[in-house]
Amino acid sequence: MTKRLMLALAVALLAPPALAEIPAEQDSCLGCHGSDPSMSMDLPSGEKLPLFVDQASFGKSVHGDMLRCTDCHTDKADYPHESKPFKARRDVTVAYYEQCKKCHFSNYTKTLDGVHFQLAQQGNRQAALCVDCHGSHAIGRPAEPRTRVSDTCSNCHKKVFDVYAGSVHGKAVTQGNADVPVCTDCHRAHDVADPRAGALSLRTAEICGRCHTDPKLMKRYGLSTNVVETYLADFHGMAATLQKGKKGKGDRLAAGCTDCHGVHDIQRPNDPKSSVMQANLVKTCGKCHVGATADFPKAWMSHYEPSLKKSPLVWSVQLFYYVLIPFILVSLVLQIALHLWRVVVNR
Amino acid sequence: MSQEAVKSEAAYLVRFSAAQRVEHFVTMVDFVGLVATGLPQKFYTTGWAQWLIGAMGGIDSVRWIHRFFGIVLIVAVLWHGAGALRAILSRKVGFTMAVNRRDFTDAVKTLRYYLGLEDHPAAFDRYDYKQKWEYWSLMIGNVIMILSGLTLMYPAVVARMGPGEIIPAAKVAHSNEGLMAFLVITIWHVFNAHLHPDVFPFDASIFTGKISRERMQHEHPLELARAEGREPGGHGHQP
Numbered sequence: 001m002t003k004r005l006m007l008a009l010a011v012a013l014l015a016p017p018a019l020a021e022i023p024a025e026q027d028s029c030l031g032c033h034g035s036d037p038s039m040s041m042d043l044p045s046g047e048k049l050p051l052f053v054d055q056a057s058f059g060k061s062v063h064g065d066m067l068r069c070t071d072c073h074t075d076k077a078d079y080p081h082e083s084k085p086f087k088a089r090r091d092v093t094v095a096y097y098e099q100c101k102k103c104h105f106s107n108y109t110k111t112l113d114g115v116h117f118q119l120a121q122q123g124n125r126q127a128a129l130c131v132d133c134h135g136s137h138a139i140g141r142p143a144e145p146r147t148r149v150s151d152t153c154s155n156c157h158k159k160v161f162d163v164y165a166g167s168v169h170g171k172a173v174t175q176g177n178a179d180v181p182v183c184t185d186c187h188r189a190h191d192v193a194d195p196r197a198g199a200l201s202l203r204t205a206e207i208c209g210r211c212h213t214d215p216k217l218m219k220r221y222g223l224s225t226n227v228v229e230t231y232l233a234d235f236h237g238m239a240a241t242l243q244k245g246k247k248g249k250g251d252r253l254a255a256g257c258t259d260c261h262g263v264h265d266i267q268r269p270n271d272p273k274s275s276v277m278q279a280n281l282v283k284t285c286g287k288c289h290v291g292a293t294a295d296f297p298k299a300w301m302s303h304y305e306p307s308l309k310k311s312p313l314v315w316s317v318q319l320f321y322y323v324l325i326p327f328i329l330v331s332l333v334l335q336i337a338l339h340l341w342r343v344v345v346n347r
Numbered sequence: 348m349s350q351e352a353v354k355s356e357a358a359y360l361v362r363f364s365a366a367q368r369v370e371h372f373v374t375m376v377d378f379v380g381l382v383a384t385g386l387p388q389k390f391y392t393t394g395w396a397q398w399l400i401g402a403m404g405g406i407d408s409v410r411w412i413h414r415f416f417g418i419v420l421i422v423a424v425l426w427h428g429a430g431a432l433r434a435i436l437s438r439k440v441g442f443t444m445a446v447n448r449r450d451f452t453d454a455v456k457t458l459r460y461y462l463g464l465e466d467h468p469a470a471f472d473r474y475d476y477k478q479k480w481e482y483w484s485l486m487i488g489n490v491i492m493i494l495s496g497l498t499l500m501y502p503a504v505v506a507r508m509g510p511g512e513i514i515p516a517a518k519v520a521h522s523n524e525g526l527m528a529f530l531v532i533t534i535w536h537v538f539n540a541h542l543h544p545d546v547f548p549f550d551a552s553i554f555t556g557k558i559s560r561e562r563m564q565h566e567h568p569l570e571l572a573r574a575e576g577r578e579p580g581g582h583g584h585q586p
Contacts, residue, residue, distance in 0.1 A: 232392075234515075234518075235499075235518065238406075239406055241391060242391055242397070242400055242405070242406035243405070289502065289503050290503065291503040291504070291507070292503050293503070293506060293507050295506045295507075295509075295510055295511040296502070296503055296506040296507075297511060298506070298510065298511025298514075299502050299506055299511045299512075299513075299514035299515060300515075301515055306515070306519070311512055311515065311516075313510075313512045313513070313516045314515045314516045314519055316516075317516045317519045317520050318519050318523075321520070321524070321527070325523065325526070325527050325530070328527065328530075328531065329530055329531075329534065332534055332535045333534065335458070335461070336538050338458070338461035338462065339461055340544075341461070342460065342463070343544050345463070
């Protein structure tokens with residue numbers, strides 16, 4: 001009997017150091033919530049609310065070595081704790097998600113500008129909250145591995161994800177390429193703008209340009225870094241730049257990168273599926289330019305600077321004025337100067 | 348007729364008809380409108396251009412204003428062409444803007460005078476070589492601006508009629524020709540109509556229609572002599 005007691009005491013004394021590797025151990029919560037995987041509560045909606053916390057996976061999470069249970073579950077400090085009148089599992093998520101802002105205040109405020117928060121405000125209870133993307137107890141670094149980002153978004157945005165997965169960027173991501181953009185590189189993570197208003201498409205020159213003007217990055221794929229500059233030098237780039245954020249209802253927006261190249265379905269320009277493939281261009285231009293015919297796409301110089309080889313007519317006209325304007329101006333100014341000099345001499 | 352009226356009649360001559368004065372005024376206002384809505388589009392990355400475009404209600408309304416002034420220009424050019432044709436056919440007025448060999452000899456003589464190689468500049472008829480140069484430059488410029496402007500306004504229609512490359516070429520032409528017209532007007536026209544020592548600070552004849560006999564004698568002696576039924580004096584300046 002004493003031997004058994006001694007053994008129990010020994011276990012009790014030796015075990016804590018082994019278990020108390022994480023601060024959460026200091027609360028006695030895991031005594032109940034960490035032992036029975038089937039522990040749950042019936043909700044009026046008919047759903048079961050799981051109450052089990054996997055200590056090992058929480059321990060490995062980013063919070064494992066710093067947070068205690070009651071840091072987030074602030075109202076559960078006492079035992080027995082009263083159960084709140086949650087009707088459905090979503091109620092629990094909505095009630096607890098704002099706990100994150102205590103520490104992650106700047107990212108929380110960013111979400112207030114995001115489309116998910118906007119939808120939640122309008123009463124959409126499915127709109128993503130912190131834990132929907134990050135998880136709750138098993139939170140890891142969000143972009144490790146990188147594919148995790150697009151996988152996370154695909155939980156809700158499955159259709160768009162499938163399109164993206166077939167694009168030149170999406171295919172590369174699944175092959176482990178770290179150069180190509182995942183969802184959040186273009187849409188941002190917390191202040192996700194509503195792309196439907198057109199504001200995002202007007203910013204594409206800047207968004208796409210972050211990678212497509214980077215000489216080191218583009219050299220790896222043999223791509224031009226001149227694409228944004230040539231776009232901005234032409235009509236679409238001018239109009240889109242000036243329209244930025246100042247569009248009223250029913251106004252037509254000037255084409256941004258994605259209007260021609262596609263959004264989630266971007267392909268290489270030489271891919272038969274690409275919207276900027278020669279054979280598909282008339283249709284692509286025709287989206288805005290009603291009545292575009294076979295020769296119309298040549299109105300756009302395909303991101304090339306005018307040259308004798310690529311567009312001799314444009315190049316010649318440009319050269320003509322580069323010579324004529326200085327010649328005319330110098331002649332006129334010279335004549336005025338001579339004239340005035342004569343007037344002064346005559347006096 | 349009173350003594351003074353006779354005197355003032357002799358002191359001033361009518362140089363421009365009411366119709367010509369109206370035409371100049373419309374062209375002037377139209378030109379300012381086109382430049383104010385056109386140049387900010389060419390230099391859209393600069394602060395002043397963005398401010399100006401914002402003040403005019405954003406790029407979309409600026410484009411509509413620019414098109415409106417463009418159509419006014421088309422009407423003005425057609426109107427002017429019809430008037431010029433009528434004047435040529437009337438024989439009474441003739442084609443006073445026609446460039447002839449004398450304009451080249453006048454230009455050489457005047458430049459030699461500026462350089463101190465001649466004692467007097469050339470004596471001019473109704474329009475001197477500088478005025479003819481400016482007139483024809485801007486007339487050719489207007490045709491280029493109208494054709495390239497219409498191309499940019501209806502790119503799909505133009506691409507149906509000819510090669511698509513015409514459209515970016517028209518953009519380069521429109522943008523550069525417009526800049527050149529602006530510079531020629533601000534440098535050359537402003538000098539000749541405002542800063543020129545003979546007219547400083549302001550040559551008002553295109554607005555009042557009148558010019559002093561003294562100035563006619565100085566600037567257009569050949570026309571004055573013809574108007575007064577005299578044989579023009581020598582090919583030279585009358586001080």
